[in-house]
Amino acid sequence: MKKFEDILVQCIDDIKAGRSSIEDCLDRYPSMRERLEPLLRIALGIREPPDVKPSAAFKVKARVWLMDQIHGRQAVTKRPWSRYDSQTKPTSYVRRFSMAGVVLAIVLVLCAAGGSTVYAAQDSLPGDALYPVKLGTEQVIMILPGDDVAKADRALSFAERRVREMEALAEKGRSQDLELAVEKYGYALKMTMAAMGRARNGGLVAGNVTARVAETMATHLYRLDMLGDIVPDAAKSAIARARETAERGRQNALAALANDNAVRAAEMNLAAMLGRLNRVRAKVQDGEALQIALQQFEDMAGFGQEISQITEETGLNIAEVAELVTEATSMHLEVLAELYEEVPEQAKKAIEQAMEQSFRGYERMMMVLERTGVEDSELPVIPEEIRQRMEDILGWTNAPKAGIPTGGSPGQSCPCCGGR
Amino acid sequence: MNQNRCEGQTSDESALVQRAVRHDADAFAKLYDMHVDRVYRHIYYRVGNEQDAEDLTQQVFLKAWQAIRRYKKTTSPFVAWLITISHNLVVDFYRTRKDKTYLEAEVLADGPASSPEHVAETSFEQQRLRKAILQLGGDEQQVVILRFIEGFEFAEIASVMKKKEGNVRVILHRALAKLRDVLEEERKQS
Numbered sequence: 258m259k260k261f262e263d264i265l266v267q268c269i270d271d272i273k274a275g276r277s278s279i280e281d282c283l284d285r286y287p288s289m290r291e292r293l294e295p296l297l298r299i300a301l302g303i304r305e306p307p308d309v310k311p312s313a314a315f316k317v318k319a320r321v322w323l324m325d326q327i328h329g330r331q332a333v334t335k336r337p338w339s340r341y342d343s344q345t346k347p348t349s350y351v352r353r354f355s356m357a358g359v360v361l362a363i364v365l366v367l368c369a370a371g372g373s374t375v376y377a378a379q380d381s382l383p384g385d386a387l388y389p390v391k392l393g394t395e396q397v398i399m400i401l402p403g404d405d406v407a408k409a410d411r412a413l414s415f416a417e418r419r420v421r422e423m424e425a426l427a428e429k430g431r432s433q434d435l436e437l438a439v440e441k442y443g444y445a446l447k448m449t450m451a452a453m454g455r456a457r458n459g460g461l462v463a464g465n466v467t468a469r470v471a472e473t474m475a476t477h478l479y480r481l482d483m484l485g486d487i488v489p490d491a492a493k494s495a496i497a498r499a500r501e502t503a504e505r506g507r508q509n510a511l512a513a514l515a516n517d518n519a520v521r522a523a524e525m526n527l528a529a530m531l532g533r534l535n536r537v538r539a540k541v542q543d544g545e546a547l548q549i550a551l552q553q554f555e556d557m558a559g560f561g562q563e564i565s566q567i568t569e570e571t572g573l574n575i576a577e578v579a580e581l582v583t584e585a586t587s588m589h590l591e592v593l594a595e596l597y598e599e600v601p602e603q604a605k606k607a608i609e610q611a612m613e614q615s616f617r618g619y620e621r622m623m624m625v626l627e628r629t630g631v632e633d634s635e636l637p638v639i640p641e642e643i644r645q646r647m648e649d650i651l652g653w654t655n656a657p658k659a660g661i662p663t664g665g666s667p668g669q670s671c672p673c674c675g676g677r
Numbered sequence: 678m679n680q681n682r683c684e685g686q687t688s689d690e691s692a693l694v695q696r697a698v699r700h701d702a703d704a705f706a707k708l709y710d711m712h713v714d715r716v717y718r719h720i721y722y723r724v725g726n727e728q729d730a731e732d733l734t735q736q737v738f739l740k741a742w743q744a745i746r747r748y749k750k751t752t753s754p755f756v757a758w759l760i761t762i763s764h765n766l767v768v769d770f771y772r773t774r775k776d777k778t779y780l781e782a783e784v785l786a787d788g789p790a791s792s793p794e795h796v797a798e799t800s801f802e803q804q805r806l807r808k809a810i811l812q813l814g815g816d817e818q819q820v821v822i823l824r825f826i827e828g829f830e831f832a833e834i835a836s837v838m839k840k841k842e843g844n845v846r847v848i849l850h851r852a853l854a855k856l857r858d859v860l861e862e863e864r865k866q867s
Contacts (some may be wrong), residue, residue: 262843262850266831296853299860303806303825311717311731319735320709326739327702532702539703595699 384434405456412448432492467514474507527585583637586619753833817852
C-alpha cells in the first residue's frame, strides 16, 4: 500500500502539472480525504514570491568586494599565507579617518567656499566644474593636525577616491577625463608614501599602515585590470600608468613592512602573485594581456627575492618565510604547468620564464635558510611530482631529483638561473 | 512550475564550476554573475528586507569561495549548493540574534510584498503563508522552500540535504501538517 506522504506528493505534482484536480485526487483516495484535503490546499497555495532582484549597483559593488576578498587578501585558503587573513579584518581607512578631522575640515572649507558648493563637490568627477573644490577640500584635510600615520591613511583614502572616480568615468563613458584622475591618483599615492616614510623614520609604529597601503594597492591593481579591460584603446595607456603607480606603491609598502614583519610581507606578495596567475588564466586566449600578466607575475616573483633578502638582513622568522615561499611556489608551479597546456604556442616561452623566475625565488630563499645552519635534508621541498613536471617543461632533464636547492652548484637544477 | 528553476547544470556551468574548484577566480566571478539574482531572491524571501538580504548574499558567495575546493558534483545543480549555504547563513543569522523581539519582528514583517512595486503582486494569503513557513523548523522550512519556492526536484533536494528521497517526502508531509496547525491557530486567534 502506498504511503500517505507518497500519495500527497503525487497529488501535488499531478495537480500542479494539470493532470488532475483536487477533487479527482480526493476521489481517488476517499479514505484519506479528510487528511489530504487541507494539506493539498496549503501546498497548492504556496506560490513563488514576486521576482525580487538585487539592484544593479549592489551587484557590481558586491562583485568588486568579493573579488577584493579573493585577490587582495586571499581569504580563501588554508595555506599558510592565509594566516594574514585571520589576523586582519578588511581595513576601512574611511572608518579610521578621524571624524573630528573631517568635521573640522568641512568647517574650514565651508567658511571659505560656502556649504552647498563643498557638499555638491564631493560627488564631482575629474572634468567637472566642481572637481577643483573637491581636491581643495582634500588639501585642507591633509593639513589638519594628526601624526604621519594618520596622514598616510588620509592620503590613502584619497587614492581610493581616485580609483572610484576612474570607475565612475569609465562607466559614464568619459574616458577623456581619465588622464586627470590618473594624474591625481599618482599625487595621492606620492603623499601616502611620503607620510608613510616619515612615520617610519620618526619611529612611529607603522607596520599597520604599511600593510594597509600594500593591501589597498593590491585591490587597486585588480580593479585597474578590470578597468583596463573595458576602457577604449585610447584610454588604456592611462590605466596602465595608474597600474604601474599602484604596483610601485605596493612594492614600496611591502619592502617597508618586510623590515617589521617579513612573514606578513611575504604572505601578501605571494597572494598577489596568485592573483596574477588568476589574471593569466582569465586572459589565456588574449595574447597581449596574457604576456603582460605573466610579466607582472615575474616582476612580483623578482620582488619576492627582495623580501627574502630583507628577511635575511633582519634575521627574523626566516624558517617561517621559507615555508611560506615553498608552499606558494609549489602552488604557483602547479598552476603554471596547467596553464602551459592551455596557452597558445607563442605564449609557452613566457610561461617557462615565469616558472623559472618562480623557482629562482624559492632557491634564493632556501639559500638564505641554509646560511642559518639548516641542513640540506631539513629544507622544505617542493613536491616531487610538481618539480618533475617543471623540469619536463623547462627541459632540465639532468637535474638531480633531491637535495634542493642546487642552483649555482655543480649539477644545478636551474641551468638558467646562474648563481644564487 | 517555477520559471527560474535551474534545469540541471549546463556544460558551460560545469566547466566554470570545475575551474572554480581549482580556485580560478574569474570562473567563480562568472558563477556569481549567473546566480546572484537567485541567491538574493531566496534570502530576501527569508529575511524580508533589502539590507540584510544584500549583506547575506555577499557572505554566501564568500563562503562558497572559501569552501569551493570541497564542492562535489552531485545530481543537484550548482545553484542548489549555493542555496544550501544561503539557508545555513540565514539560520545562523536568526540564531545569533539573541533579541527575540527582533526575530519576531523579522518573521512577522510584511516582507517583499511591503515594497510598493510588489504590493499588487502578492496577496494577503501569500503573506500569511510566508509567515507560517518562516516559523517552521530548519529542515522543514528548507524542504518547503526548496520544493515550492525554488522548484527543485525531490532527488535534488535529497542530494543537497544529504537525505534519502523518502525522508524528504516525510519531512514535507510533516511541514505541511505543521503549516496547517499554525494557520488554524492563527485563524482561531483572529
